[in-house]
Amino acid sequence: MPIAFDELYRLKKTDKFTLEYLSKWIDFYVVPRSGANYYLTNEDLKQSMISEVTGSDRLISFNFSYKGTRNNPVSVSFDKNKYxxxxxxxxxxxxxxxxxxxxxxxxxxxxxxxxxxxxxxxxxxxxxxxxxxxxxxxxxxxxxxxxxxxxxxxxxxxxxxxxxxxxSLKRLKTDWYAESSGELNFFMANRMRGVNDGDVTSLLERTIARWVTMVKMGIIRDDINTNI
The missing domain is CATH 2.60.40 (Immunoglobulin-like)
Structure with a gap:
């Protein structure tokens, strides 16, 4: 379960943010002047407390006290946008x-x-x-x-x-369709009037800029034809 940052940041509720709660995600340790970091034990944590917890865009901040001695404010990096x-x-x-x-x-x-x-x-x-x-x-x-x-x-x-x-654009081979329209049928009927049987390719090529816009085109999506 993620930390309840929304309660802290948006609702300004701090009741849940006790030392015990934060210790599920944060390791508390002391940085001595010399030697390795000292990680607080469960017994140490029982003698510690936090207060004035706040959440901002990049940080969770709070005051930390150990055996009644208050230390400098502590801040932990936390990206609220990622949260x-x-x-x-x-x-x-x-x-x-x-x-x-x-x-x-x-x-x-x-x-x-x-x-x-x-x-x-x-x-x-x-x-x-x-x-x-x-x-x-x-x-x-x-x-x-x-x-x-x-x-x-x-x-x-x-x-x-x-x-x-x-x-994938490869799907256009099967999903794209083109068919005649009422406007195109009317145009072709007038255009072909009086034309003898035979190859009319050249005639159509000369007027393609006009009639191609009358072609009904669309995408087949879930058996629904969507016009484009």
Whole structure:
């Protein structure tokens, strides 16, 4: 079980953060002027206490006392962005339905459906529109910065997240389709009017810039044809 940093950082609750609790993740030791570090034993810890515990973006800080003697404040490195990143997981079932390059431009619209959010009743996820979206075309991955907010719209954390599991472009051979449309049928009927039977390739090539835009194209996704 991870440390309850959210209670300390966001809710400012320190009741749980006793010396006994922190000792599950932190080794307490004394740095002597000479010789090896002395790690406090269970008996030593019974004669120790901590107070004024706080959590910040990069640190967990507290005051440490041993046998009633208060020492200098202690700080332990702790990256709150990495901690909150654990609240977010990838929904590979959803990413597997799309081509990474096909949704890159409108990724801000799609990204939320690709994610599972722990404690959804407490947090919201946003996409940093100003951040750079990086695409790995070889691995079919997209990475971008996400912002985790509380329900009052206060930013709690931000971190880069990697979206993977998208369709390979090789799938276009089977997933891409093109078919005629009513507009194209009307255009061809007028274009072919009065044309004798035979090869009309050259006639169509001269007007391809016009009629190709009338072709109905799309991607087959879960047996649903999605127009593009």
């Amino acid at each position: 909150y990143e654990r609240f977010v997981s990838l929904n590979r079932t959803e990413t597997s339905k799309y081509f990474a390059q096909g949704i890159l431009t409108d990724f801000g619209f799609f990204f939320r459906g690709f994610l599972n959010l722990k404690e959804e009743q407490l947090f919201e996820l946003d996409f940093d529109q100003g951040s750079e979206r990086l695409i790995d075309r070889n691995e079919d991955k997209i990475s971008c910065k996400l912002i985790l907010k509380d329900k009052k719209n206060k930013i709690i954390a931000d971190f880069y997240f990697e979206f993977e599991g998208f369709k």
